[in-house]
Amino acid sequence: MIISGRVVDGHTGAPVNKEVVAYLSVPGTRTQFCPWYSDSLGKVRFELKDFYDAHEVVLQFRDEEDSLYRVEVASPWSDRYSDRRLTPLVLSSGDSSLLVDKGIAMQALNRYGGVRLKRFGFPSFIDSSSFYGVPDFSYLLDDYTRFTTMEEVMREYVRWMMVKKRGGHFHLPLLDVQHTEFFDEDPLILLDGVPVKNIDTLMSLDPLKIRKLETVQRRYFLGGTDFKGIMNWITYKGDLGGYILDPHATVVDYEGLELQREFYSPSYATDEEAGSHLADFRNVLYWAPQLETDEKGRGE
Numbered sequence: 001m002i003i004s005g006r007v008v009d010g011h012t013g014a015p016v017n018k019e020v021v022a023y024l025s026v027p028g029t030r031t032q033f034c035p036w037y038s039d040s041l042g043k044v045r046f047e048l049k050d051f052y053d054a055h056e057v058v059l060q061f062r063d064e065e066d067s068l069y070r071v072e073v074a075s076p077w078s079d080r081y082s083d084r085r086l087t088p089l090v091l092s093s094g095d096s097s098l099l100v101d102k103g104i105a106m107q108a109l110n111r112y113g114g115v116r117l118k119r120f121g122f123p124s125f126i127d128s129s130s131f132y133g134v135p136d137f138s139y140l141l142d143d144y145t146r147f148t149t150m151e152e153v154m155r156e157y158v159r160w161m162m163v164k165k166r167g168g169h170f171h172l173p174l175l176d177v178q179h180t181e182f183f184d185e186d187p188l189i190l191l192d193g194v195p196v197k198n199i200d201t202l203m204s205l206d207p208l209k210i211r212k213l214e215t216v217q218r219r220y221f222l223g224g225t226d227f228k229g230i231m232n233w234i235t236y237k238g239d240l241g242g243y244i245l246d247p248h249a250t251v252v253d254y255e256g257l258e259l260q261r262e263f264y265s266p267s268y269a270t271d272e273e274a275g276s277h278l279a280d281f282r283n284v285l286y287w288a289p290q291l292e293t294d295e296k297g298r299g300e
Helices: 093-117 150-157 199-203
Strands: 002-009 021-026 032-037 043-047 054-061 069-073 137-140 164-166 169-171 188-191 210-222 225-235 250-255
Touching: 021 043, 032 043, 054 069, 069 250, 150 199, 150 210, 169 199, 188 199
Parallel strands: 188 225
Antiparallel strands: 002 043, 002 069, 021 032, 021 054, 054 250, 137 210, 164 169, 210 225
């Protein structure tokens, strides 16, 4: 899925004609995150793998000096009709009784099986892993003694990470496992996929709402950006656990790829189901558009 937009001045609405790094993330237990450099016209194109169904997306900027800008996200829908002319639908008067029968069948099916007719699911091939793949370290916090502050959790559990203060603010540099020395900058810190720019706000969260921590302890390149490691906190519900977003962040509802509709077919496997008095008014008994046949018209 490609989500496009443009970076504009927050006051004038004019496109920003300089290179700006924007972040797009999808809050949830499945980490979806993408950075992008804007071009000379302010245009950005975020690429998300297997982005299905409607979600909130959060847009932020990497650098504080860019916080006066905003990202205008383009609609996922076309803004004009197709020029292709459809063939007129002509119904024969001789088919009126057939159409009446089919109309009655449709109404009966909607009345008795309406809920089951509207089932949608995610395709089976969706990759549920995070964008960074397999982390270097993973911590399920329920496997440890639960502490009441995030600072205690980090000091007691997280390996090869320093918890320190500089200028009255927390910093969390990770150890680069490839060069066995600590980075001189903070890693990319994510909470349910959303970048946390103010570490002090992360430290104030309730650790009992955090289910898992994953760390990538090496320099990580993504697109045209690189990070001094990654620290990804995942809550139980994927709802940010009470974290308040940066006031300069933009949150929009976005319609992703359509879910796969499940074809409704009643089950008659048991005697109770076979003896049901609910009417079965289906006109289509089997639907498998993915079925491919051979030269003899046979398929499995």
